[in-house]
Amino acid sequence: MKIRYKRMHLRWIFVFGLFWLILGVISITNDSENYFNYGYLIASLFYFGNYFFKSKNQYLTFEDDIITLNNLIPKKLNLVDLKQIKRSGKDYILRTENKELHIKTKFIDKNSLKDLKAILKNLQTN
Template sequence: MLANLILGIVWIGLGVFNVWEAENNRWSDYGYLVIGILYVGHYLFDLKNQYLTIENGTIRKNGLYGFRKRINLNEINWIKKFAGDYTLKTEQKELKINTELIDKDSLTELNKILAELNLPPEKTPFANTVYN
């Protein structure tokens, strides 16, 4: 998330320098500025919107540019955990969750919700885990 802000500032800096130093500006000289503004916009979107939303029996991963994935919790039939990330699977869909982007308290709540799903022990990493 912070990387988008840093990249945005760098691109905007390059754009300002390019426009400032060029004698005859072309439309393409403003490309750096556009890219920088898009990166800063992405950062602001991520800052305002949560990575995951769980409501009304669904889990939704929010994303900029209309990329939102949604899975009904009652349709999940397999949870895989690899390198700290979760992959939730249904018959037709798959949702990958990067746990590094989730606040510690929110991750505990997510683990609790996923542990409460009625899955066989071989299909969940939460089989022998109790959350209070």
């Protein structure tokens, strides 16, 4: 099961990518001798790469008793080893003996947040 990002979060990443791309194209066409202008294009590539990565993998993945926080370096937590589920404001902190996973709910879609709450409630009762 995938816990999805909010659409607005993904859209803003895409908008920032477009912004850096347009700024890079404008600056290169106006002053092509300055090589720092190519940094704008590199920044846009990073934003577009981040957008496509997050669109494909989404925020969290639950499969076979393992929860994965999908980043460039994914953080995995075995749910069998789970010792504590703590709520800190709107966020969740999942702890095992030697690992800790922070789940920030401000990035999560409304429907996926309902699914996440149901999963975490089920884990607490077990």
